[in-house]
Amino acid sequence: MRVVIVGAGLAGLFTASELTRAGIEDVVVVDKEHEPGGVAQTVRRDGFSLESAVGTFMLPHPHLSQILDRIGVDVIRAEPSAALRYVYARDRLIPLPPTPKALLAPIVSIGAKLRALAEPLVKVGPSSEDESLDHFCRRRFGDRMGKMLAWLAASGVFAGDPQRLSARSAFPALTTLEKKAGSVVRGGLQQRRRRPADVARPSSHLPVGGMGALVQAAASLLGDRFRGGFDVASVLHDGSGWRVEGLEAIRADHVVLAVRPQAAAALVDPDLGAALAGAVSAPVVVVGLGGTSDQLPLPPGFGVLTGPDSGTASLGVLFESSYAPARAPQGHALAKVIAGGARKPEVVDWDDARIIEIISSEVAQILGTALDPSFVEIIRHHAGIPQYEIGHSAWLSELDALLGDRPGLHLTGWGYRGVGIAHIASDAVAVANRIVGGRHV
Numbered sequence: 103m104r105v106v107i108v109g110a111g112l113a114g115l116f117t118a119s120e121l122t123r124a125g126i127e128d129v130v131v132v133d134k135e136h137e138p139g140g141v142a143q144t145v146r147r148d149g150f151s152l153e154s155a156v157g158t159f160m161l162p163h164p165h166l167s168q169i170l171d172r173i174g175v176d177v178i179r180a181e182p183s184a185a186l187r188y189v190y191a192r193d194r195l196i197p198l199p200p201t202p203k204a205l206l207a208p209i210v211s212i213g214a215k216l217r218a219l220a221e222p223l224v225k226v227g228p229s230s231e232d233e234s235l236d237h238f239c240r241r242r243f244g245d246r247m248g249k250m251l252a253w254l255a256a257s258g259v260f261a262g263d264p265q266r267l268s269a270r271s272a273f274p275a276l277t278t279l280e281k282k283a284g285s286v287v288r289g290g291l292q293q294r295r296r297r298p299a300d301v302a303r304p305s306s307h308l309p310v311g312g313m314g315a316l317v318q319a320a321a322s323l324l325g326d327r328f329r330g331g332f333d334v335a336s337v338l339h340d341g342s343g344w345r346v347e348g349l350e351a352i353r354a355d356h357v358v359l360a361v362r363p364q365a366a367a368a369l370v371d372p373d374l375g376a377a378l379a380g381a382v383s384a385p386v387v388v389v390g391l392g393g394t395s396d397q398l399p400l401p402p403g404f405g406v407l408t409g410p411d412s413g414t415a416s417l418g419v420l421f422e423s424s425y426a427p428a429r430a431p432q433g434h435a436l437a438k439v440i441a442g443g444a445r446k447p448e449v450v451d452w453d454d455a456r457i458i459e460i461i462s463s464e465v466a467q468i469l470g471t472a473l474d475p476s477f478v479e480i481i482r483h484h485a486g487i488p489q490y491e492i493g494h495s496a497w498l499s500e501l502d503a504l505l506g507d508r509p510g511l512h513l514t515g516w517g518y519r520g521v522g523i524a525h526i527a528s529d530a531v532a533v534a535n536r537i538v539g540g541r542h543v
């Protein structure tokens with residue numbers, strides 16, 4: 103049985119790894135770029151290592167741990183200070199320690215906190231089956247705390263707009279807690295109590311050598327079954343199987359489209375293509391700022407998210423060298439700023455000079471210190487981060503129904519069932535199981 107995977111981003115590479123683990127050897131992964139990895143690349147210059155997209159992930163995770171083990175990449179824990187996060191609100195950098203003391207952090211007024219503490223008593227159910235993240239959080243935690251939480255969650259994971267993101271599609275863990283326990287807080291505490299004492303709590307990890315090393319390790323397992331510079335033009339049903347047309351034509355029993363939905367739309371038949379074209383994403387810009395520790399004084403911790411009153415183009419700043427010292431030379435610091443997103447999509451079209459001027463001055467304001475970075479790197483993600491807006495789960499059901507009529511065709515990647523790489527790993531396992539389960543079809 104031959105499987106062709108279109109797209110050698112992490113989704114394509116993880117799916118290939120799972121298929122070969124299941125004993126399917128005839129797996130070919132093609133990508134229009136010559137190098138694998140998709141958006142996940144490590145940019146190295148002047149001793150700095152900047153991750154263009156994902157830089158850390160939580161381990162252990164049942165599927166991601168299994169895939170990383172098989173790929174054989176070394177991972178290390180981030181510095182313990184990574185548990186410390188900050189919010190920039192009310193013109194201040196406010197630490198949120200990983201302890202109940204975070205409840206005392208002045209990110210909202212005392213009145214707003216008292217209302218939030220009453221969350222377990224809230225009886226009002228969802229306003230609709232598919233409510234916005236903003237509405238969900240305000241309903242549960244009150245207007246002011248709810249607005250803050252929804253904003254931070256939307257920014258931190260999706261660079262998204264909390265009023266447009268769907269609570270149940272973007273943060274299913276939250277809505278499930280409410281459904282099961284009648285309260286997010288009560289459900290969370292119950293989950294904590296049920297966790298066996300000998301199971302390690304997930305913590306931030308990173309690959310030794312960066313995401314670039316992880317990607318290379320995954321691609322090297324494929325050898326010449328990874329075909330770069332192979333821009334697929336169409337994937338069409340052909341008799342009993344599928345025909346992938348690009349640099350050449352390849353016949354396959356199964357095709358996994360591990361490209362964004364908007365890219366997949368251009369490859370498939372018009373009905374499925376029209377549905378896929380309905381996907382939404384938000385462009386972001388990653389700005390790396392580096393320098394000596396005097397030029398760029400970074401606090402300990404993982405990073406800071408900007409609150410709804412900040413008005414900044416910067417959604418967050420990751421303190422790269424604080425939690426991953428190898429990402430900057432000795433005595434130096436590296437910050438990774440994520441800017442733009444659904445609320446300020448125009449940032450991606452600013453010229454370099456404007457990005458550097460505005461982002462540097464915002465970071466100085468957020469950190470409350472003067473900056474004089476000697477290293478600057480700008481990465482524009484025009485295609486952006488997928489947005490799971492209201493209607494996303496109905497869209498997934500529509501796609502499932504269309505795929506039901508197209509046996510052997512599969513969709514995976516961050517456009518569908520989770521934007522983090524742990525979700526991608528889980529989906530890779532699910533797709534591989536479907537293919538292996540239907541092996542004799």
Ligand SMILES: Cc1cc2nc3c(=O)[nH]c(=O)nc-3n(C[C@H](O)[C@H](O)[C@H](O)COP(=O)(O)OP(=O)(O)OC[C@H]3O[C@@H](n4cnc5c(N)ncnc54)[C@H](O)[C@@H]3O)c2cc1C
Pocket residue numbers: 108109110111112113114132133134135138139140141142154155156157158159332333334335360361362365386388440483486487514515516517521522523524526
């Ligand atoms: C700024 C930023 C920060 C992030 N931070 C985190 C984080 O901290 N933790 C986390 O877990 N995740 C994070 N992510 C998300 C993570 O990077 C993505 O989930 C993951 O890299 C997406 O992989 P993918 O394979 O689904 O898609 P992609 O990387 O987009 O790969 C798709 C591939 O398909 C190829 N392709 C497209 N069209 C064709 C065609 N016609 N023919 C052949 N090939 C084609 C492309 O060239 C590309 O290589 C972040 C993302 C961004 C942008």
